Amino acid sequence: MKGLDEAERMNAIRIAITHTETTIHPIHSLVCTAPAVSRELILYVTVTDGIETTINYVEGDPEVYESALRTELDIDEYEIYPDGDDGCYSYLRNELDAYNRALATAFQRETLAVIPPIEYLPDRRMVVSIVTTSSDFREIREEIPDELTVDVISVGSVPQIADAPLTVDQRRALETAWELGYYEIPRTATLQDIADRLDCAVSTVSDLLRRGQSSLVAAALDVNDHD
Structure with a gap:
């Protein structure tokens, strides 16, 4: 097999774009x-003709989040799917402005793969992991609007995902939730359904899912799980 030139080798690059x-x-x-x-974690995103469609997980009060979507934006x-009192999934569809359309265009190329989730933080940073060639990454940086700041967090030869230690009970709860359709959109199972299957309290299921999800997200983002 013919080896790739250095500029054409694929790298896993984690970057922070500050808005x-x-x-x-x-x-x-x-x-x-x-x-x-x-x-906010963007779990899925697609952009067609300037229209962005995303599926997200938001950490925070679902009522505050939905109220802002309904009254301020x-x-x-949009559709909101609460995940207890401290988080929710959302489906959003909206037209991008010029800045974000240019940003989306910069990442739309055949030799690039975005590894979800894309993370938005309170300091206006958008943290994203991509796999692309060195030459294409240089072009991407040139195409990103000058108003945005791009910082490289890490570069590796292959994408790395840290181990996600789950307890036996957390794994069982997550697997049951998945099997019953709790993570489908729209959701086809409730916490009560999962609790009935596992023969435990709803509050127990909620805690197991929340802690398990926190561990998985922390592992995917390569950060410490503080829960």
Whole structure:
């Protein structure tokens, strides 16, 4: 097999793109302006003709998040799926402004893969992991609007995902939730359904799922799980 030139080798690159108040999309700025919303994880995203469709997980008060979507933001379509009192999944569909359209265009190329989730933090940073060639990464940086700051967090030859230690009970709860359709959109199972299957209290299921999800997300982002 013919080896690739250095510029054409695939690298796993983790970067932080810092927005300004002007460039950050109002949907994502909620984590910066709403104290009850602490973090947003984009689990799936696609952009077609300037229309962005995302599936997200938001850490924070679902009622505060939905209220902002309903009253403060001009969103074309949205659905909220609460995950207890301190988080929710969301489906959002909205037209991108010029800055974010240019940002999305920079990442739309055949030799690039985005590794979800994309993380939005309260300091306006968008943290994203990609796999691409060195030459394409240079082009991507040139295409990102000058108003945005790009910092490279890490570079590796292959994407690395840390081990995600789950307790036996957490794994069983997550597997049961998956089998019953708790993570489908729209959801086809409730916490009560999972509790009935596992023969335990709803509060126990909620705690197991929340802690298990926290461990998995922390592992995927290569950060410490503080829960």
